[in-house]
Amino acid sequence: MSLGTLRVKLKPVPGLTFGEFFQWLIQRRRRFKVGGDSMLPTLAPDDHVLVDPSAYGTAMPSSGDIVIARHPYQAVFVIKRIGRVEDSAVELVGDNPRSSTDSRIYGLIPVERVLGRVTSRI
Amino acid sequence: MLKKLTTVLEQVKPAETAEAHCDGPCGVYDPASARIAAEAAASMTKKIVALETPDAGNSAAMAAYLNTLSRYVAIKEEQAHLAKEELLVLWTDYFKPQHLEAYPELHNTFWTAAKLCSAVKVEVSVQHAQELMDAIKEIHTIFWATKGRDVTWYTAS
Numbered sequence: 001m002s003l004g005t006l007r008v009k010l011k012p013v014p015g016l017t018f019g020e021f022f023q024w025l026i027q028r029r030r031r032f033k034v035g036g037d038s039m040l041p042t043l044a045p046d047d048h049v050l051v052d053p054s055a056y057g058t059a060m061p062s063s064g065d066i067v068i069a070r071h072p073y074q075a076v077f078v079i080k081r082i083g084r085v086e087d088s089a090v091e092l093v094g095d096n097p098r099s100s101t102d103s104r105i106y107g108l109i110p111v112e113r114v115l116g117r118v119t120s121r122i
Numbered sequence: 123m124l125k126k127l128t129t130v131l132e133q134v135k136p137a138e139t140a141e142a143h144c145d146g147p148c149g150v151y152d153p154a155s156a157r158i159a160a161e162a163a164a165s166m167t168k169k170i171v172a173l174e175t176p177d178a179g180n181s182a183a184m185a186a187y188l189n190t191l192s193r194y195v196a197i198k199e200e201q202a203h204l205a206k207e208e209l210l211v212l213w214t215d216y217f218k219p220q221h222l223e224a225y226p227e228l229h230n231t232f233w234t235a236a237k238l239c240s241a242v243k244v245e246v247s248v249q250h251a252q253e254l255m256d257a258i259k260e261i262h263t264i265f266w267a268t269k270g271r272d273v274t275w276y277t278a279s
Contacts, residue, residue, distance in 0.1 A: 036142035048128045068140050079140035
C-alpha cells in the first residue's frame with residue numbers, strides 16, 4: 001500500500017454559478033473558508049468554497065473530488081482531495097503535498113467522516 | 123464583485139474554516155522537557171540505590187519495600203523512555219542540516235544521549251544517569267546557540 005502520491009488529475013474548482021448560488025440560498029450548500037496552503041494551486045488560503053453536504057448520501061466519493069472532512073483526531077474540518085477510494089474508507093491528499101498533513105500521516109479515513117463535496121469557489 | 127460578496131458575507135455570518143495545512147509545526151522546542159524527564163529518572167536511580175532492604179521475616183516491611191521499589195522502577199522506566207522521546211523529537215524535528223554543518227558532533231551527541239536513556243532505563247546506574255544529564259546539557263548548549271540565545275543551564279534538584 002502506498003499513500004500520498006496523488007495519481008489523479010488536479011481538476012480545478014468551478015467558479016460560482018447562479019445555480020450554485022441558489023442552492024446556497026436554499027441552504028443546500030455550506031460555505032467554508034480555506035485555512036492554509038495545502039490545496040495550492042487549486043485553492044488559496046482564505047478562498048471561500050461551497051460544499052454539498054448531501055453529495056455522498058448514497059454515492060461514494062470519487063478519486064479527484066475535493067471534500068471537506070472531519071479530522072481523524074482533532075475537532076477541526078479539513079479540506080483535501082480524494083486519492084484512493086476503498087470499501088468504506090478514503091485517502092485524503094493535499095494538492096500541495098509538501099505543505100499538507102493528510103492520509104500520508106493519519107492513514108485512510110472512514111467515509112462517514114467526509115462531510116461533503118466542494119462544488120464551487122466563490 | 124465576488125470578493126465583495128465574500129467580504130460582506132464574512133461580516134454577516136463568518137464561514138466555517140476548513141484547514142488546509144500542516145499539523146503541528148508550532149515551532150516550540152526546548153531541551154528542558156528532556157532534562158526534566160532525565161532528572162526524574164536519575165532521581166529514581168539514586169532512590170533505588172539508597173533503598174534499605176528490610177528483614178526477610180518482617181512481611182509488612184517487605185511488602186512496603188517491594189511496593190516502593192516497584193514504584194521507583196516503574197517511574198524510572200517511564201521517565202527514561204520519555205527523555206528519549208523528547209530527545210528524538212528535538213533531533214529529528216528541530217535540528218536541520220545547516221545546524222549539523224555548524225555542529226558536526228550533533229548526531230553523535232544525540233546518539234550517545236539516546237543510548238544513555240536506554241542504559242538508564244535498563245540499569246540502576248547512577249553514573250549513566252549523570253552521563254545522560256551531561257549529554258542533555260551539551261544538547262541544551264548547542265540548541266540555544268542555534269537560536270542565538272544564552273540560556274543558563276539549571277536543574278530542578
